[in-house]
Amino acid sequence: MGQLKYKGYVGSVEYSEEDNCLYGKVFGMHNDLISYEGETVEELKKDFEGAIEDYLASCEDRGVKPRKPFSGKLNLRMSSELHGRVATIAANTGTTINEFINRAISNELKHIM
Secondary structure (H helix, E strand, O other), rough: OOOEEEEOEEEEEEOOOOOOOEEEEOOOOOOOOOOOEEEEEHHHHHHHHHHHHHHHHHHHHHHHOOOOOOOOOOOOOHHHHHHHHHHHHHHHHHOOHHHHHHHHHHHHHHHHH
């Protein structure tokens, strides 16, 4: 699956064999659906960017702040044993649990991306 990016929004690129078209939706928009489609990659990109522009214009017309695709807040679940280990290591290294987890995830993503 590919991705499209525009003005801080990221969307999927998928193919429907049944409809013989490309389509997608913006990631992380739990309360607002932003979808788009096209028969070619260029049409898909154009519709994606148009959908973002329409969403932003709609928010402005209604006087509401556009939602960010991801809030930056994440409810993380882990075992109590792992939680204890993370808390201990974070305290021993003079950092917070949040900073420790952010650093660990960033380091892991370096190996993948």
